[in-house]
Every structure is written in C-alpha cells, then in structure tokens.
Amino acid sequence: MSEAVKLVEKEFLDYVKKMEAYKEALGLIYWDLRTGAPKQGVEQRSEVIGMLSTDVFKMSTSEEMESYITELSSNELNLSEITKKTLLECKKEYDLNKKIPAEEYKEYVILQSKAESVWEEAKAKSDFEMFRPYLEKLVAMTKRFIQYWGFEGNKYNTLLDMYEPGVTVEVLDQVFGQLREKIVPLVHSISQSDQKLETNFLFERFPKEKQREFSLEILKQMGYNFNAGRLDETVHPFATGLNPGDVRVTTKYDENDFRTAVFGTIHEGGHALYEQNISTDLIGTPLCDGTSMGIHESQSLFYENFVGRHYSFWKKNYDLLKEYSEGQFDQVSLDDFYRAINESKPSLIRIEADELTYPLHIIIRYEIEKGLFNDELEVKDLPKIWNEKYEQYLGVKPENDGQGVLQDVHWSGGSFGYFPSYALGYMYAAQLKNAMIKDLPNYDQLVEEGNLLPIKEWFTDHIHKYGKMKKPLDILKDVTGEELNANYLIDYLYEKYSNVYQLK
Amino acid sequence: MSEAVKLVEKEFLDYVKKMEAYKEALGLIYWDLRTGAPKQGVEQRSEVIGMLSTDVFKMSTSEEMESYITELSSNELNLSEITKKTLLECKKEYDLNKKIPAEEYKEYVILQSKAESVWEEAKAKSDFEMFRPYLEKLVAMTKRFIQYWGFEGNKYNTLLDMYEPGVTVEVLDQVFGQLREKIVPLVHSISQSDQKLETNFLFERFPKEKQREFSLEILKQMGYNFNAGRLDETVHPFATGLNPGDVRVTTKYDENDFRTAVFGTIHEGGHALYEQNISTDLIGTPLCDGTSMGIHESQSLFYENFVGRHYSFWKKNYDLLKEYSEGQFDQVSLDDFYRAINESKPSLIRIEADELTYPLHIIIRYEIEKGLFNDELEVKDLPKIWNEKYEQYLGVKPENDGQGVLQDVHWSGGSFGYFPSYALGYMYAAQLKNAMIKDLPNYDQLVEEGNLLPIKEWFTDHIHKYGKMKKPLDILKDVTGEELNANYLIDYLYEKYSNVYQLK
Incomplete structure (x- = not known):
C-alpha cells in the first residue's frame, strides 16, 4: 500500500519538476526580453512564451494532476513535508483555474491584453472615459470569478488571498486604519514645518x-x-x-x-x-x-x-x-x-513616493478596491474618489487622471488585491527589524x-x-511572536522623521 | 478527401511549430549559458535543458509523428511546398532516431558525455591511451549505427550525409585530392621562399x-x-x-x-x-x-x-x-x-591555421575518419598516422598528442563526418564568388x-x-551552373599567395 503511494508520490514530483522546468525557461525568456533581446525577434518569442505557458497551464489543470491530488490527498500521512506542501500549492492552482469555465477564462485573457493596451493610451491622453468600459468589464468579470471561487467573510478576501494568503479585509482595515490615522498628521506637520532640506x-x-x-x-x-x-x-x-x-x-x-x-x-x-x-x-x-x-x-x-x-x-x-x-x-x-x-x-505618483508617504498611496488604492468589490463604489466614480482621497490624505490634487487614477498598470491587467502587499511588506519589515535586534542588538x-x-x-x-x-502570517508569528502589528512601522517613521526634520 | 488532408496538414504544422518553440527556448538557454549565466545555476539549468530536449526528441519519434509522416506522405500532391520539405526533414530525423534501439541510444548518450570529459583531461595530459578506449567504443557504436541506418556506396557516406546531404566519399576524394595536390607544393614554396613578413x-x-x-x-x-x-x-x-x-x-x-x-x-x-x-x-x-x-x-x-x-x-x-x-x-x-x-x-593547431594551410588540416581528418569507418585504420594507430600526415602535408610534427590527435573536441562527442564541411564551405565560397562577380563585376x-x-x-x-x-549541392548547381569544383579555391589561393609572398 505504502509502496504504491511512494510510487505515485515520485511520479507526482517528477510531473511538478517538469512544470518548474518550463517555468524556469519562461523566466529566462522574460529576463532576456527585458535586458536587450533584439526587437525584431519579439513577435516569434511571444509564440514561444505562449506555447510554454500553455504547457504549464494544461499540466496544472490536467486529469493527471487531478488524479495526483485525489490519490495523494487521501494518503497524506505517508508523504514527505515537501510533497504535502507542494500538493497544497498544486491544489490551490488547480481549483483557481478549474473553477472558471474555459470560455470565460479565454474571454478574460483577451480582455486583459486589450485593456492593457487601451490603458497605456488612456494614461498618455489622461482620458479615463476611454479606459472606463474595460475597467468595468474587468471588475465585473473578477466579481463573477469570486463567485466561482467562493469567499469567506468579505468578497475582497478572495483576491487578497491570492497575493497574501491569510490576510483579510478585517486585518487590513485595522492596520491600515492605524497607519492612516498616525501618518497623515505626521505628513502634515512636516509640510507645515519650517525645515527646508537642501537637496x-x-x-x-x-x-x-x-x-x-x-x-x-x-x-x-x-x-x-x-x-x-x-x-x-x-x-x-x-x-x-x-x-x-x-x-x-x-x-x-x-x-x-x-x-x-x-x-x-x-x-x-x-x-x-x-x-x-x-x-x-x-x-x-x-x-x-x-x-x-x-x-x-x-x-x-x-x-x-x-x-x-x-x-x-x-x-x-x-x-x-x-x-x-x-x-x-x-x-x-x-x-x-x-x-x-x-x-x-507628499506627491501624486506612487512609484516616486518617499518612505513616509508611500503607505498612504497604498491605502488609497486599498480602500478603492475594497469599495469596488463590495459594491460600494462604481468604476465611473473612481476619478472623483481618487482625487478626494489624495487631497484628504496627502494634501495634493492630481491635475489630470494620467497622474491620478490612471497612473498604475495593475488594474488594467486585472490585478486587484495586489496593492496591499506593498504596504504589508513595509509593516512586516518594521516588525521583523524589531525581532531581529533582539538577536542582533x-x-x-x-x-x-x-x-x-x-x-x-x-x-x-x-x-x-x-x-x-511556511505561510506569510505563520512566518511573522514564528519570528516575532506576534500577529501583524502596525505600531512598529509607525514608531519607526515617527522616530526617523522627527529626527530628519528635527520636529518638536 | 482533400479537406481531410488539409486538416492533417495543419495539425502537423502546429505540431512542428511546437517542436520549434522548444528548440528556440533551448537556443536561448545555450546562448545564455555561454554569455554570462551565473555558475551556480548551471546544474539546475541542465535539468531544464534535459526536459526540453527530451520533449523535442519524444515529439520527433512519437506515434503521432509517425502517423503524420504516413498519412501526409501518401498525399504529397495536396501539400504546400513548405509542408513537403518539412515532412522530409521530419522523416529523416524520425528514421535516424527510430532505427537505433532505445537501449543502445541511451548507452551512446552516456558514453558521449563521459568521453567528452575524459578527452578534456587526456588532452591536458597529452595522454592518448587514456582517451583511446572511449574513442574505440564511440567508433564501434557509430559503426553499428551505420548498419542500422544503412549506407550507399561507402559506409562513411552515411555520416557525411548527416552534415552535408548529398556529399559523398566519391566527391570528397576527388576535390580533396585536387586540393592536397595543389596546396602542398604552394605551402612548401612559401616555406622555402626568402620572403619574411614583418608582423x-x-x-x-x-x-x-x-x-x-x-x-x-x-x-x-x-x-x-x-x-x-x-x-x-x-x-x-x-x-x-x-x-x-x-x-x-x-x-x-x-x-x-x-x-x-x-x-x-x-x-x-x-x-x-x-x-x-x-x-x-x-x-x-x-x-x-x-x-x-x-x-x-x-x-x-x-x-x-x-x-x-x-x-x-x-x-x-x-x-x-x-x-x-x-x-x-x-x-x-x-x-x-x-x-x-x-x-x-604551417602550424599544428587547426583553429589557429591561416587561410592557405587550413584545408590541409581538414583533409588529414577526413582521410583518418574515412579509414576508420572503412576498417582500414584502427584507433590505436591514430597518433602515428596523424603525425605522419602532418609532417607529410604541412612539414610540421606535433611534440605530443595534445597538440596532435587530441586537439579537437569533435570525436569525443561522436561527431564523425563533420570536419569535411569546413573545407567544403571554403570551396563553396570560392565557387560562389566566381558566380557572384558575373552579377557584380x-x-x-x-x-x-x-x-x-x-x-x-x-x-x-x-x-x-x-x-x-534547397539542398546544398542543388544550391551550388543552381547558383553556379556547375557541380562542386575545387579549382576556384585553388586558383584563388595561388593568386592571393603569389601576390602576398611575391612568388615567381
């Protein structure tokens, strides 16, 4: 019995290894495309990418994969730790991909690539109306996908879980709320300070x-x-x-x-x-x-x-x-x-923001995404809401949507739920630092x-x-002995910026 | 009927396209390995190479490929020119790979990689005896493969055909004979000339x-x-x-x-x-x-x-x-x-040779390979024969086998029949030049x-x-109106070197 399982386990690991080999080849192709691949070869290279990606996708949703998942899941006790976790990853991927009807998935992929190119033009022209129908469609389809995938508590949780397993709206509302409450006044007091730095x-x-x-x-x-x-x-x-x-x-x-x-x-x-x-x-x-x-x-x-x-x-x-x-x-x-x-x-563009104001850019996006997926906001209202929030949190106002709601590529690719990771990473870093200095005083x-x-x-x-x-929140807990805690970042920012701007 | 064939044709072309996509990915991986890929990643990259190469090999010898070949070959009239030629290429590859028993092929691949690393060491130590058993095995296996593949006229023709389709021992004996006969005296007269160039x-x-x-x-x-x-x-x-x-x-x-x-x-x-x-x-x-x-x-x-x-x-x-x-x-x-x-x-090392003496290095290798595969030479005699030929054609004598018979990597990888292409290319070039100047006087x-x-x-x-x-000899015939003719190269070399050395 156990011998048979061992055999399936080995087959499964070989199968997975092959998928990883394709992914590694894809990784090299992407690196090459960005570091100097000749322009004229790109079209044909895209064909190669298409073939290899399709291989990976097919393998992740094949009947063979399904049978590995079924067989091995019922024999978990006999598996190595690595196999168990690998199985979980494969199952997650399998479920995500299989639950969406093939036709809809295809429609979505086409929409994505179209939306990205429309977004690029819309951003250049600062023309939100041009991009709006695509964004509406992307949001609508993603909402449908959430129904297929299922959700616990808040619908937006399903999206968050794709990028940061275990992190929920409940968690984020709390830590982002704290961050916003503390950072906004610090940003204001720096703006009003008479310290002007020579740069x-x-x-x-x-x-x-x-x-x-x-x-x-x-x-x-x-x-x-x-x-x-x-x-x-x-x-x-x-x-x-x-x-x-x-x-x-x-x-x-x-x-x-x-x-x-x-x-x-x-x-x-x-x-x-x-x-x-x-x-x-x-x-x-x-x-x-x-x-x-x-x-x-x-x-x-x-x-x-x-x-x-x-x-x-x-x-x-x-x-x-x-x-x-x-x-x-x-x-x-x-x-x-x-x-x-x-x-x-305080500035308008996220990727140019400094350490202190950066989390506010993320919080704005988080609040908007959450509103969208809970039917509290409509796509058509985004420019207005965006600008209001920038004025409220950062004290700056975009002159046009190109430097406002259209600035990031993420939404045009359907990446909803991704932004919070940036600010989470920052909070994790501060909390980890606190743990680290106990070992490295x-x-x-x-x-x-x-x-x-x-x-x-x-x-x-x-x-x-x-x-x-290990999952992200388990790492945090194991290393710091605590749940996610925004105070470490807040304290760090207060100390650092009081010092830099010689406040008080 | 024709509709059905069209469908199979399309499927076949898609199948081939996929093989080519894998090959393109492999090509990029090889380029990357040689242009600065980090050393520590190479082992895992080799796994990726192994997976992709296996994919290509399996596709080239699959039952699916076999049925494409069978079905389409019997409907040739309905196929596009490109499909027809593609089919021929695939059939050639299929036959080459299928005719060797899988076990023997596997043994051969292992031998190849072992032989290459032994050769490297043997070359560094100038120790032919160390490499000899591997070379003997490679030659023996290749001889067996020739039996599987079949041959027309000379056994060595089968190997030549892999690199230069259509070129046979009969052709090479003639043109290489002419070359040798004319170049050797020219090399000698330069060696004896009192012209010493300042370099x-x-x-x-x-x-x-x-x-x-x-x-x-x-x-x-x-x-x-x-x-x-x-x-x-x-x-x-x-x-x-x-x-x-x-x-x-x-x-x-x-x-x-x-x-x-x-x-x-x-x-x-x-x-x-x-x-x-x-x-x-x-x-x-x-x-x-x-x-x-x-x-x-x-x-x-x-x-x-x-x-x-x-x-x-x-x-x-x-x-x-x-x-x-x-x-x-x-x-x-x-x-x-x-x-x-x-x-x-005249020098000992092929890859450092000049334009005039280069063909003699190739002719020596050709004569030896031909002898080996026609059972006129034995591997154990190669060092002696190698040195004799170098002395006879070039007037130089290796001091050891590292700068003699062990100098090239080709044989250690089982690449027999490859060397002649170098000199053929040179003759083609001279003959093509002659045709070109009719259009570009x-x-x-x-x-x-x-x-x-x-x-x-x-x-x-x-x-x-x-x-x-188009096949190589068809190109030559179509472009120059002639069969392969060594005289263009001979004339060119005589004219050029008489001029450089101000002979006569």
Whole structure:
C-alpha cells in the first residue's frame, strides 16, 4: 500500500519538476526580453512564451494532476513535508483555474491584453472615459470569478488571498486604519514645518559606469552572491530568481539622480537575497519561491529603508560614494546628505513616493478596491474618489487622471488585491527589524561596519530558506511572536522623521 | 478527401511549430549559458535543458509523428511546398532516431558525455591511451549505427550525409585530392621562399572596448541588422539564430592580437547574415535554418576571407582601424598591413591555421575518419598516422598528442563526418564568388567603398532566403551552373599567395 503511494508520490514530483522546468525557461525568456533581446525577434518569442505557458497551464489543470491530488490527498500521512506542501500549492492552482469555465477564462485573457493596451493610451491622453468600459468589464468579470471561487467573510478576501494568503479585509482595515490615522498628521506637520532640506547636490551628473561600480560594491556588502547572479540595466529595475543558483538583479541609471540606481539596486538586491537563499531541497517544486508578495517586499524594503537609508549605512559608505562620484558631495556633510536622501514630500505618483508617504498611496488604492468589490463604489466614480482621497490624505490634487487614477498598470491587467502587499511588506519589515535586534542588538554597529552578513544570515534562518514551506502570517508569528502589528512601522517613521526634520 | 488532408496538414504544422518553440527556448538557454549565466545555476539549468530536449526528441519519434509522416506522405500532391520539405526533414530525423534501439541510444548518450570529459583531461595530459578506449567504443557504436541506418556506396557516406546531404566519399576524394595536390607544393614554396613578413606590429595592445567599437562598425558595414541581433563577448565566438528576427553574434577579444576579434566577428557575422535573411515564411518549421554545415561555413568564410582579408576591404577600413587603435599601425603601410594579416605558416593547431594551410588540416581528418569507418585504420594507430600526415602535408610534427590527435573536441562527442564541411564551405565560397562577380563585376570596388549591401543581397536572393528548402549541392548547381569544383579555391589561393609572398 505504502509502496504504491511512494510510487505515485515520485511520479507526482517528477510531473511538478517538469512544470518548474518550463517555468524556469519562461523566466529566462522574460529576463532576456527585458535586458536587450533584439526587437525584431519579439513577435516569434511571444509564440514561444505562449506555447510554454500553455504547457504549464494544461499540466496544472490536467486529469493527471487531478488524479495526483485525489490519490495523494487521501494518503497524506505517508508523504514527505515537501510533497504535502507542494500538493497544497498544486491544489490551490488547480481549483483557481478549474473553477472558471474555459470560455470565460479565454474571454478574460483577451480582455486583459486589450485593456492593457487601451490603458497605456488612456494614461498618455489622461482620458479615463476611454479606459472606463474595460475597467468595468474587468471588475465585473473578477466579481463573477469570486463567485466561482467562493469567499469567506468579505468578497475582497478572495483576491487578497491570492497575493497574501491569510490576510483579510478585517486585518487590513485595522492596520491600515492605524497607519492612516498616525501618518497623515505626521505628513502634515512636516509640510507645515519650517525645515527646508537642501537637496540640489543630489542632482548633479554621476556617470553611469561609476554608479554601476558603486552598486556592485553595495550588492557585495549585502552578501549578494555573484556566482549565483548578475547585475544588468533595464528601464524598470527588477529581480528574478530562475533557481537559487541564478538570481538576477537589474537596475536603472539616471545620470542626474544617482538615487534611482543605488536605492533601486539595494531594493532588488533584497528580493534577490531571498531567492538566492531558499533551501536547495525545494528546487523543482513550486515551493522554491518567496512565500508571498508581502514577505518578498518586506525583504526589499528592509534593505532599501532599514539598511540603505539608515544613517549608519552612510557613515560606512558615504566616503565610498564620494570616491565614485565626480565631486558633487565634496562640500556636503554626512548629516546633510542623510537628511537629503530622506526628504519627505507628499506627491501624486506612487512609484516616486518617499518612505513616509508611500503607505498612504497604498491605502488609497486599498480602500478603492475594497469599495469596488463590495459594491460600494462604481468604476465611473473612481476619478472623483481618487482625487478626494489624495487631497484628504496627502494634501495634493492630481491635475489630470494620467497622474491620478490612471497612473498604475495593475488594474488594467486585472490585478486587484495586489496593492496591499506593498504596504504589508513595509509593516512586516518594521516588525521583523524589531525581532531581529533582539538577536542582533548591535545592529546599528554592524551596518556601520558594513558587516551585513549577520543580517542576511538572520533572514535566511528565519525566512529565506523556507521558501513557500511556511505561510506569510505563520512566518511573522514564528519570528516575532506576534500577529501583524502596525505600531512598529509607525514608531519607526515617527522616530526617523522627527529626527530628519528635527520636529518638536 | 482533400479537406481531410488539409486538416492533417495543419495539425502537423502546429505540431512542428511546437517542436520549434522548444528548440528556440533551448537556443536561448545555450546562448545564455555561454554569455554570462551565473555558475551556480548551471546544474539546475541542465535539468531544464534535459526536459526540453527530451520533449523535442519524444515529439520527433512519437506515434503521432509517425502517423503524420504516413498519412501526409501518401498525399504529397495536396501539400504546400513548405509542408513537403518539412515532412522530409521530419522523416529523416524520425528514421535516424527510430532505427537505433532505445537501449543502445541511451548507452551512446552516456558514453558521449563521459568521453567528452575524459578527452578534456587526456588532452591536458597529452595522454592518448587514456582517451583511446572511449574513442574505440564511440567508433564501434557509430559503426553499428551505420548498419542500422544503412549506407550507399561507402559506409562513411552515411555520416557525411548527416552534415552535408548529398556529399559523398566519391566527391570528397576527388576535390580533396585536387586540393592536397595543389596546396602542398604552394605551402612548401612559401616555406622555402626568402620572403619574411614583418608582423610584430600586429601584437601591440589594442583595448578591448575599442576593438568592440570597431567590430560593431564592421558588422554594420556588412549589413548585419542590429534590430535583429546583438554582439556579446564569449570565450569561443559563435553565432546563433533563435529566429530570423533574433540572430546573435559573439566574439572574443585578445588585447594583444586584435585579429582574433575582428576576423572572428566577421566570420560569425557571415553566419548571422545567413540566419537573419531566411524567409520569414519558414519560421516555425525545421526549414528555418541553414541548409547544411558546409553552406553555412561558405557564408562565414566568404566574409572572413573574400571580404575581411581582401586588399580592397582594408583600403576602405585601414584608417578606421587606425582611429580605434592606439597608434600601433601609424608607421605601417597598407601594403605591409595587408601582407601581415595574410601571413601563411604551417602550424599544428587547426583553429589557429591561416587561410592557405587550413584545408590541409581538414583533409588529414577526413582521410583518418574515412579509414576508420572503412576498417582500414584502427584507433590505436591514430597518433602515428596523424603525425605522419602532418609532417607529410604541412612539414610540421606535433611534440605530443595534445597538440596532435587530441586537439579537437569533435570525436569525443561522436561527431564523425563533420570536419569535411569546413573545407567544403571554403570551396563553396570560392565557387560562389566566381558566380557572384558575373552579377557584380565591380565586386572589388564595392568592397573598397564599404558598400557591402549588394553582396549581402546577392547571397540572400541566391542562398539565405531558402533556408533548408534547397539542398546544398542543388544550391551550388543552381547558383553556379556547375557541380562542386575545387579549382576556384585553388586558383584563388595561388593568386592571393603569389601576390602576398611575391612568388615567381
């Protein structure tokens, strides 16, 4: 009996391994498309992507997969831990894909790709009405999908669960409520403070090649393994883990603002450390990946903000930066530099927002999405609501929908429920930091010495190595002993910005 | 009836398209592995390669493929030209793979990979005895395969046909005989001539970045399309056509010998022009590829020798080269430069050989392979025979087997029958040149003006666009009106080297 199960288990793992091989090939193709693939080959490459994606989709919903799920689920006791969790991942995927009637899914895929191109044009023209019918259709179809998938409590929970398993509206209402309540007044008091930071020196010419060399130094300091990775240049920075031995980072160089590359590299480097340090036992399974969008973002934001924008980090690296630059910082004290790179200013565009105001951008999107999927808001009202919220929370008002409700690509691709992960990651990061300093009480000193390896090792032991073996909220609980708690982030922001702006 | 066939035809083409998609993904993975893929990811990437290759192999030998071949072959009249030729390619592949018992094929694949790693060590240690048992086994298995596959005339013909369809021992004996008979005395008279060329200036420091810029200029001049390609750096230069819109070239930079990069780039550029200009109608079929190794090599060698080592080419580009270099040519006349880059000196290593002596390296390998597969030679005798032939044809003698019989990787991978393509390509090139100048009588002038586009267009019209729609010897016949004729190459070499060495 058990022998027969072992055999099915092996077959199942081989089957899954094959799916992962296709995904790895796809990962490389996507990386290549973004790092310099010749334009004229793209159309044919899309065919290749289509074939491989179809293979993966078919395998994830095949009768063979169904029978693995049925057979193995009823024999769980005999399975290894890895098989059990792999089975759960496959079942989740199977259910998601199978519950939608094939015809509707096809219609949805076509709508998605159409909506993305319409959105691009609508954004350029700041023409919400042009995009509105597509967004309405996307929302309507997603609502229907929620009916197929089922939901517990709030309908929007089903969407949240796709990106951040276990996180619900109930949780988010609480933590985002707290965040908003505390951050909005801090943002206002900074706006009204008479402290004006000098930042002009940030924008002098810093040659690309030198930025690259500095970025490489910092990645090395972080413990990024160059035998298992490489740094390339792209329009939008990203990190991609093809397997733990091949995790690539890209960055963008702006010769008039070195911060783009430096903080972009550190951010993506944080993602990459996660993927490089997943246990190799998980290779060839869907568990060999970050456990959620939010935990992934906790790693990138931790390095970007708690390392890269930390005073101690620049105590160590400011001289190095000066060496690579062309003299733009020669007359600037470390303190002035530190304050300049931590300037906070309410703005309209999420991806350009600073550490302090960023969560408010996310909260606005969260509130809107929740309203949409609970039938409290209609698509046609979004521009008005968007602008009101920006004025209310950030004190700024978009001049047009291009810099307002149309700014993000996510909705045009049907990605509802994704935005909250960004702010969750930030809260996770602050809470994890609090736990980390119990083990590494000399954290500031380590950063000041450029000795970042103990930090990486701590994350590897507590998070990285597990891949998807543990759910995000379980990781948080196991590592910090607490449920999600917004106060760590709030306290951090208060302390940091009181200091930067010398408030009170 | 015809409707039913149309349906099967469409299904077959979709099936083939899918195989080609896998091959394109594999092509990208190989390119990536050679251009900077992180080392630690390679092992897992090999798994991916294994999965995709197995997919292709299984599809090429499946029952589904068999039934396409059977059904469509009996309805040939109703098929498009492209389908007909695709079918022939698939049938050839099917037969090759199916005729070998699965067990033996598996044994062979394992032997291959083992033999390659043993060869590497044996070469480093100059220890032929270490490699001998593996080579004996490879030859023995290949002989058995020839029995399975069948042969016409000479047994070695079956191997030749895999790389150069239609070319037989009968053909090669004749043309290689002629070549050997004419080139050997020319090589000897150069060795005995009192003309000693000055070449020291070739080996001064030429910075890599500048070599790259010059290489890019030359590729542009050749008509290489950068919207459908890119130039990267690798240890061994190569060109790879993923699809006609994505044909990548790599080169190698030696800062103490600019010729490596320049002639390497031109050579690979020649291959790339072929792949970039295959008709897009053939995309998604196995016809979207060079028709044979030899015709491919005719393109690379044409550009390398008849363009890149042509006096007119440097009349155009010598000043440009001077601009990019750091002064090493300032005191060197164009004539001296031209003679230096065309120096001929008998040497031991094939891949370092010059234009004139290169064919002799190939002829030696051809004679040995032919002997092996006709039971006239035994593996154990190869070192002795190798050294005798080198002494006889080239007047040089290897000091050890590392620089002798063990120098090439080909045999360790079981690639017998491959070598002749190199020399065939050279003969094709000379014969094609003769036909080309009937249409482009101002050939030298075009080259001197850097106006290389008419040359590319001529090749596209006569060769490139057809991909595998035409067999190599049919192309040669259609374009030149003749069978393969060694005299064009012989005449070219006599004229060129009499001039370079001012013989007679």
